[in-house]
Amino acid sequence: MDFRDTAAEAAFRKDVRDWLEANKPSGAVAGLGVTEGRVGMLRTWQRKLHEGGWAGLGWPKEYGGRGASLIEQVIFSQEYARAKAPSILNVIGIGMAGPTIIAHGTDEQKHRYLDKILSGEEIWCQGFSEPGAGSDLGALRTSAVVEGDSFIVNGQKVWTTLAHIADWCILLARTDPTAPKHKGISYLLVDMHSPGVEVRPLRQMTGEAEFNEMFFTDVRVPRDNILGDVNDGWRIAMTTLLHERGTLGFALATQAEIVLGEAIALAKKTLKAGRPAIEDPLVRQRLAQLHVEIQAMRLNNYRALTTVMRTGIPGPEGSLGKLLWSESNKRLGELMLEIQGPAGLLEGSGYAGDNGEWVYRHFRSRANSIEAGTSEILRNIIAERVLGLPKHK
């Protein structure tokens, strides 16, 4: 047991930190939103990351990656969060589409797509979720019918980040409507510039549009653009989802530590009943509790990492992180608004703490327990896969 970096790890961490410090866009702001005004900056940043050799950190070297170890990937994600570097534009391509193509693609497919993913020349999005399906992915209804050399795709997807700027989409579609739910699904690589693809931004309650709806009307997809076999898409999608989390837990924990630090700073400068909020016993209890939860995330992540490194099999601790983070982050947002009193009702003003930043964070946090697995689904997963309880159905 040793929580310190080894000499090699420390050296790698320094490399990452130095490079980020020297290269990250000035005035960079962390956060996931790819708003119109930021796309140009993010493209440039993606290219820079690639040139620096940081794109596809965990990809095998033969496919242009760095072949970094798991722990190096963790260190990178921690330092990335700490530097508050802007989001990686081609995150779906590098984190999900690429690894799936590496695992299941033909040589031609690997040759065609992988380089351009890493360079950011082609941006990817993910067409899994559907309006009627939600947490029940197997209920998807988008159809792909073979017609000559093509699939003809019809249907609707939702909650698609980046769709408005994406060049390609990893799309799940039903190719055999008569088969049971999880059979009869195929995994297609769809050119977003094809006729019949329409993207509409989906505005959130924060006012931002991070997500999109995608409509597919008689979209023609060449037969070669299938990954794996026809009707074998479910199995392949599992590879993608396995990569969805990646080192996200570490990034979230580091980010949560930083945000808690900012919360403490605000509690020091905000007056409540005439004295700094940080001196209020109730505020102190709640901040302390959040500290304990955020540290639990970080430490649970380490345990999961050690288990994977020792046994190759992820331990139960990792699956707990997202659940803990969502619920803690929501509570932090609530607390920070309460600390401010009526100033917590201002979306931006000199009267609001940090110019209304916390109001945005609070609103945004409401989606935490819904996106990337609702808290209900996560508890189902923990109950069934970790505790071995019978299925709730």
Add this chain to the structure above:
Amino acid sequence: MDFRDTAAEAAFRKDVRDWLEANKPSGAVAGLGVTEGRVGMLRTWQRKLHEGGWAGLGWPKEYGGRGASLIEQVIFSQEYARAKAPSILNVIGIGMAGPTIIAHGTDEQKHRYLDKILSGEEIWCQGFSEPGAGSDLGALRTSAVVEGDSFIVNGQKVWTTLAHIADWCILLARTDPTAPKHKGISYLLVDMHSPGVEVRPLRQMTGEAEFNEMFFTDVRVPRDNILGDVNDGWRIAMTTLLHERGTLGFALATQAEIVLGEAIALAKKTLKAGRPAIEDPLVRQRLAQLHVEIQAMRLNNYRALTTVMRTGIPGPEGSLGKLLWSESNKRLGELMLEIQGPAGLLEGSGYAGDNGEWVYRHFRSRANSIEAGTSEILRNIIAERVLGLPKHK
């Protein structure tokens, strides 16, 4: 809307209060436990209540009751709780068996049982719960097989209060094992002195034995001792369960108010970090929250009462009371132990607040969310019957 007693209500309340003050056993202690040492006192008290005309308050006059209105019953239960009068020994007979016999019994049965219930000459217990059935009453397995003029009963019941002193038992038994779950059950009146009836006390984690297990081995029950028709027991049991709650909600709310008052008193005299616990901002928040919850119980009860009196149909508010009470009472118990620090670990001692009374209450409160409907079952009921959501099965 008027929360004051009418003149008639006030007069009735005064009658009750005066009578209880004049007649309740000296040094009486509230609480449900019928321990061996208390049975004699409770029998005397039951007789006194009967003589005073307070037994069977809500029963029709023709059956020896007082024919009191619903609101008079509420007033009685409030005053009873306020007076901290000891528990009513024949509570099952008066509250459940009697009303069910009145509703479904033959004239002979009414003649045979009702008087002796009111006088306390015959004490009743309730044989519904079984070890394997729990919240799923329909899964009961105790059998009653017709043999000549009798049913032969075999099986086991559990969580039976008063079984150790009861003369009679309202018992649900399966008379048709081939019928669907809720059919094929009959409602029997069983003489507890019959050969083959065995009662074993069931000690709780508090150390007390409020409940019993009952074992029935080839117990012979005359065919006349059935209430209603063979295999119609489920419907009749619903009458019993409808009466189970009765004005319990009002008694619980009044009791909770009293207990909260005692908690505040203890918080005033217990020092925490050198000053009375009542001055600790965290303690204050928690006590205030409990006050709000307990008052909600009281007020929800009033709303339910008004709805029943106006429409004859209970409103949704009543079913919420037990759920709220269980959860609040558990939290109160936890708080009161915390206030005491290590003294909260003593089961009785001059060092413990109120001589360890709160340790007992805390332990006892752990059963609140299990007995008389678990919190999970209550939420199911609210979801299905009040909100009209589909069954969870």
Add this chain to the structure above:
Amino acid sequence: MDFGFTEEQELLRKSAREVLAERSTPAVARAVMESETGFDESLWKTIAELGWCGVAIPEAEGGLGLGWVEQAVLVEETGRAVLPAPYLSTVGLALPVVLLAEPGEMRSRLLQGIASGEMRVALALTEEDGEWFAPLKAAATKSVNGYTIEGRKVFVADAHVAHELLVVARLDDDFAVFAVPAADTAITPLPTLDRTRRLSEVRLDGVTVGSERLIASGKSLGWRPADRTALVIAAEQTGVAQRVLEMSVQYAKEREQFGKPIGSFQAISHKLADMLLLTESARSHVYYAAWAIDEGTPDASLAAASARVAGIEAGRFATAEAIQVHGGIGFTYEHDLHLFYRRAKWDELYYGDATVWRERVAELIAAT
């Protein structure tokens, strides 16, 4: 002992619900949100004509001469409809102060103005520190023609559409309330998360008002206006909670996942049961407190504070969990839930949060 509404009260609720269903739709709220002023003149006229502003104002002053129970009924309904009008600020924040002011011509003018709907009045209490019940910096000094007030008020609800402001300021060793024409002050709306109920900054740079405009002193007011304000906000929270509960129950019955309505899963149905529990509890508290205030019972302050706490819990839990029950769709701007969420958050943080009011409850129960 009777917790029932009178026929007139039921009728009031029914007619309010009908009017609001037509005139205060989410679409109207969105239009008001997006508008520059955040104010819909014609909607206000409707409210005024119905006499809703004068429900708790005596008939002699042009009101309907009813009480706080009726006021709570109306506000529960306006909450249910997220009414985008300066109604709560008028009847919940300003009116309690005016009603409890010293009898006199100014009080009558204000009451009659409010009752007719021709006068919108805002309460200018808080300052930069956002504290509700704390020492003030704004100060009034006696001058030849009356009083001169100097100070800056912040977080003043609906000030930008008010005719009169009730400015609370230090005066000698007490505080006092002055009715100040809004036009005499400098009002700057602030970007508020519930854009149908905007907060403003109000500057008073040596504004002089006549002596008759001093309408109340702190010593005479005490907590009494606060009891009424707490009650009114709690009533609104109850309405908000009720509406999102209904939306969520409806959705849980219709929406299917894994081949079943999501309302059949305990993870959803138990959440909804808890929402019901909190909403019904808030409602019980609200009407008891309203009755207690109308009757002037000794526990009126405790009842009002308890209602406020119960209202906050219901509003907060119900709107947050409604989003969770709805999943992604509940987080979109197009879905109406966020209108209710914003309103509930406003109600939670405005006029003292749950901690402040629990402390008030504690103070009252520990004193006995």
Add this chain to the structure above:
Amino acid sequence: MDFGFTEEQELLRKSAREVLAERSTPAVARAVMESETGFDESLWKTIAELGWCGVAIPEAEGGLGLGWVEQAVLVEETGRAVLPAPYLSTVGLALPVVLLAEPGEMRSRLLQGIASGEMRVALALTEEDGEWFAPLKAAATKSVNGYTIEGRKVFVADAHVAHELLVVARLDDDFAVFAVPAADTAITPLPTLDRTRRLSEVRLDGVTVGSERLIASGKSLGWRPADRTALVIAAEQTGVAQRVLEMSVQYAKEREQFGKPIGSFQAISHKLADMLLLTESARSHVYYAAWAIDEGTPDASLAAASARVAGIEAGRFATAEAIQVHGGIGFTYEHDLHLFYRRAKWDELYYGDATVWRERVAELIAAT
């Protein structure tokens, strides 16, 4: 960066679990509960012979010379087995003080005595007010032969089976720790809810001890023993939580209601998921804190306080909800759950509750 146990540590856990499965069954705990002394001599001998009391004691003092990680491994296991022996009071409460005492003959005697298991030592800190980190009334005065101590200690864990008491008393303007032979004091056991770990009242009526028995001063100790004590109790809580989680999962798989295992209902399964979350989080905190203490990292105190908070949450939630999952049967005296519930409650309220330790966390994070 490595959160793994060494092979030796894994082996220690494995062998401890095996020994405890045989020697520390619930039946044994019940026998100890019912016994007059609440003490099982032969069980203690087993522990002593295995060297468990000396895990964190240097080899030079007769211990195994391991560290707090190993100590936490053992205590997690003894918690899992609700070990009915004065083990936690010795290694968790007394040992940290002795280890951090001034080097010298007395310290060595105590360490060697503890390591061999021949000496049981209890920490006599709290007084009538039950405060952990507060001014004391008990006072020592310098006398001809050493020190004379006058005072009354209350809530002293396992004092009635101890050989030596570590009495904390005022001395001049600081406090000091004295090793006092238990026989020189008047010890009265109190009726404790966890009867396998009894609390006692200890009276010191002018007990005189030699100068060498003053083993530490408050100024030199600071919070350091508290860090270790907090860690050890948190480890026990983790073990308790883990065991009741396992019992509950097992029960939820077997017990059927409405024709299905109750573990298939989300009302049960989500509770169990939350139990797992809290238990795993407590475990992560415990071993990080143990490592930080062993390494003397700057965040060791914060890590220990965090572990204590996480341990309380896990122990409290898991034992309470385990009863709920089991239903009526879980509330009976015959069922073993209440042994764990009592232990968890003891651990929660002894040595500062969650509020005290969250305040400690707050103090440390607000200082940075």
